[in-house]
Each structure stands twice: as structure tokens, then as C-alpha cells.
Amino acid sequence: MGQRIADRNDGVELIGVGRDLIEFHLSVPYGEDAMSRVEALGRALAQQQDPAAGVQLEFAIGAACASAGDADPLRLLEVAEIALERSDDDNGLELIDLSSIDRAVDRLTLIADLPRAIAAGEMFLHYQPKVNVRQQRVASVEALIRWQHPERGLVMPGDFIAAAEESGQIGPLTLWTLRQVIADQRRLAALGHDIPLFLNISGMLLANATFIDEVCEIITANPAAKLGFEITETAVIRDPESAIRHLQQFADHGVVLAIDDYGAGLSSLAYLKQLPAKELKIDKMFITQLTSSHRDPLIVRSTIDLAHALEMEVTAEGVETPAALALLSVMGCDLIQGYLISRPVPFAALCTYLGEQDQLVETMTSRPVFLRAGSSWTRA
Known part of the structure; x- marks a missing residue:
């Protein structure tokens, strides 16, 4: 039966037969769904039944899949056996x-x-500047955490922040970031660049009263620090009453609050009205196609007007082209952030950039624009 199925179905190879077990190898072409191929194999097995001849077939399918480069045969068989154990119902299937x-x-x-x-x-930490469009100077800087793992090398936040939240380590990680940001902000101020440094706060922490108290204690012990916290609206939605109360505590301690990734999630005008935020950051999904989309400019312009009416500054994230910058300037956007200005850079490179900004930033709304060659900047 196993050989008959293999002969009648393309890409199916019979590789083993036991007393109550048949093993197949399926080749799945690029772009095709592995599950659909396994389901097709299940239908082929079901067709082997012949009630008139007294053949009643009961079966379950356990399957494992991997990309071509990772398809170790022994490991695939081991995992397929695990899948088979999970699929113990008649005609069950587990992939x-x-x-x-x-x-x-x-x-x-x-x-x-x-x-x-x-x-x-x-x-x-790496730092990414936010530039004031009208003043043509760096107004603040966002701190972005990185992990230099001794075995894995550089690990980006997208790979470990969720793990930190899941394990409860996001609190200690954020407190470490806060202390480092305060130290770096002090060093910048000593160099004549007394600008706020922003860090991201996980929504999971906004309901944690112990974390809030620890943060406020650190800020109180460093009264000269100019700090900003970036939070997302989805962070507030989890527990609005607690989040808004704790954010107000931060604001009372002199922290500038920014609503991050606005428009990317469940944006609520009710929360926007209640949050003690001074800055609204428009998500880059609306900026990357600003000059080629008909709708994005309307959304961005209305968001800028709304934020200004609520006495908030507006930052456009993900600004990468002079054309986008020019349009944002006409719309009245206050701040821009993105690769047109700078990628996230180490602290030493940030200091160099700030020290040279008088020469680097002459005009951002006329034809000359920033170009970066290596770690230096020139004008075109």
C-alpha cells in the first residue's frame, strides 16, 4: 500500500515500512504549503479503504517539516514520531x-x-537622534538597547525583548537602561549637549507599582537628568486606569512622555486625550510611502493637526528621503527621525555628530540634503 501511494503521488517517496507504521518523504516545492501536501497524503491514505472488500483503514499522521538546508533526515523522523504521538485520534494529523x-x-x-x-x-545602547525641523538641530535622542552575546554575537531587541517580558526580566533590563541613559545624559551635558534622552518602557511595566516606585526613586536621585519615556497606546489599553496614573507620576517627576508608533495599533482618541504626553510619534508605516500614497499624506497631516491641537509635538519616524522631509516640513511636523538623519549609533559617534551638527545641519528644507559616507556626513 505504501509503495502504491508513493507511485501515484508526485514528490512522495516510501522510505520505511513497519508492522503498523509507514514512513514517507515528501518534497515540497518552494512556495507550496507543507500542510496541504500532508493533507493530500492523508486523502490518498483514506482512498485505500474498501468497505465492500472488508478493508477498513484507521490511521493517524505525524509529520515534520524543515527548510532544505535544515532537513536532517534523522531529526525529521524523530520529530515526526513526536507529532504522531500527538495525533492519536483516528484520521488525525499533526505537523x-x-x-x-x-x-x-x-x-x-x-x-x-x-x-x-x-x-x-x-x-x-545605541542612540538615534531626533532633529527639530525648524531649528535644524538635534532636539532629543532615543536610546535603543542591544545585546552582545558571547556566543551568538549581536542580538537585536526584536529577538530578546519578548523573552525578557515573558521571563520577568524586562524590569531589571529597563532599570539598567535607565541608569545607563542617565549616566550618558550627564556626559552629554558636560560636553555642552544638554538634551533629553528617551528610552522605551514596556507596557507590561506600567501596571507594576514596584517598578514605578523604583523608577521614581532613580529619577529623584538624579534631578538634573533630562529624560523621556516612549510608550505605545497598546501598553495603556491593557490597564488604562493604572497606566495613566503611573504615567502621570512620571510626568510629575519631570519626564517627557512620548506616544510611540502612533497609528500602528489600536489608536484611541479617548486615551490620547487622557495621556499626559508631550510628544506623538507617527509610525513609520505612514512615512515610508508618504510621497507615493494618496491616503498617507491625509492621515499624517490630520494627525499633526490633531496633536498640535492637543499641545503635543509631532515626530515622524522612518524618514529616509529628502522628498518625505520636504513634505513633512510643509505639513508642520516638528521633529524627524530616521536614516536620512542617522541610523542608531554608539555613544561616541553620537557625541561626534552633536559636536559637528553646526556644520552638518545648514538647511533641511532647501535642496541641500544630508548624505553619509561611512561614519562621516557631507552635504550634497
Whole structure:
């Protein structure tokens, strides 16, 4: 029966037969869904039944899939057996993607490594400037965390922030970031660049009274620090009453609050009215196609007008072209952030950039624009 199925179905190879087990290898062309191929195999098995001849076939399918480069045959068979154990119902089917297992293992490994990484100094910060369009100078800087893992190399926040939230390490990680930002802001002020530094606050922490108290204690101990916190609206939606109360505590301690990624999630005018925010950051999804879309300019312009009516400054994220900058300037956008100005850079490079900004920033609304060559900047 197994050979008959293999002969009648393209890409199906019979590789093993046991007393109550048949093993197949399926070749899935690029772009085709693996599950659909496994389901087709299930239909082929079902067709082997012949009630008139007294043949009643009961079966379950366990399958494992991987990309061509990761398709180790022995591991695929081992995982397929696990899938078969899960699929113990008649005509049941279970498919396990090896990449999902690898991601889960990676996440667990990162979770286990996080406490050591924070203590061992493996975390570091990069900084991305926000430039005031009218004044043509850096108005503030956003701190972005990175992880130099001793075995994995550079780990980006998208790969470990979720693990930190899941494991409860996001609190210690954020407190480390806050202390480092305060130290760096002090160093910048000593160099004559007394500008606010912003850091991101996870929504999970806004309901944590202990974390809020620790942050306020650190800020109170550093009264000269100019700080900003970036939060998303979705962070507030989880527990609006608690989040708004705690954000007000931050504001009372002199922290500038910015609503990050506005428009990317569930934007609510009710929360926008209640939040003690001074800055609204328009998500880059509305900026990247600003000059080629008919709707995005309307959304951006109306958002800028709304924010100004609520006495908030507006930052456009993801500004990458002079054309987008010119249009944002006409719309009255206050601040821009993106690769047109600078990628996130180490602290030393930020200091150099700030020291040279008088020469680097002459006019951003006329024809001359920024160009970066290596780590230096020139004008075109």
C-alpha cells in the first residue's frame, strides 16, 4: 500500500515500512504549503479503504517539516514520531515545523542567559537622534538597547525583548537602561549637549507599582537628568486606569512622555486625550510611502493637526528621503527621525555628530540634503 501511494503521488517517496507504521518523504516545492501536501497524503491514505472488500483503514499522521538546508533526515523522523504521538485520534494529523522548535529553544536559551547578560555588562545602547525641523538641530535622542552575546554575537531587541517580558526580566533590563541613559545624559551635558534622552518602557511595566516606585526613586536621585519615556497606546489599553496614573507620576517627576508608533495599533482618541504626553510619534508605516500614497499624506497631516491641537509635538519616524522631509516640513511636523538623519549609533559617534551638527545641519528644507559616507556626513 505504501509503495502504491508513493507511485501515484508526485514528490512522495516510501522510505520505511513497519508492522503498523509507514514512513514517507515528501518534497515540497518552494512556495507550496507543507500542510496541504500532508493533507493530500492523508486523502490518498483514506482512498485505500474498501468497505465492500472488508478493508477498513484507521490511521493517524505525524509529520515534520524543515527548510532544505535544515532537513536532517534523522531529526525529521524523530520529530515526526513526536507529532504522531500527538495525533492519536483516528484520521488525525499533526505537523511540526522544526523552525518553531528552534525558535522556542532559542527563546528559552535567551531567557536563561538574560540575568547573566545584565550583570556581565553584555548589554549596551545605541542612540538615534531626533532633529527639530525648524531649528535644524538635534532636539532629543532615543536610546535603543542591544545585546552582545558571547556566543551568538549581536542580538537585536526584536529577538530578546519578548523573552525578557515573558521571563520577568524586562524590569531589571529597563532599570539598567535607565541608569545607563542617565549616566550618558550627564556626559552629554558636560560636553555642552544638554538634551533629553528617551528610552522605551514596556507596557507590561506600567501596571507594576514596584517598578514605578523604583523608577521614581532613580529619577529623584538624579534631578538634573533630562529624560523621556516612549510608550505605545497598546501598553495603556491593557490597564488604562493604572497606566495613566503611573504615567502621570512620571510626568510629575519631570519626564517627557512620548506616544510611540502612533497609528500602528489600536489608536484611541479617548486615551490620547487622557495621556499626559508631550510628544506623538507617527509610525513609520505612514512615512515610508508618504510621497507615493494618496491616503498617507491625509492621515499624517490630520494627525499633526490633531496633536498640535492637543499641545503635543509631532515626530515622524522612518524618514529616509529628502522628498518625505520636504513634505513633512510643509505639513508642520516638528521633529524627524530616521536614516536620512542617522541610523542608531554608539555613544561616541553620537557625541561626534552633536559636536559637528553646526556644520552638518545648514538647511533641511532647501535642496541641500544630508548624505553619509561611512561614519562621516557631507552635504550634497
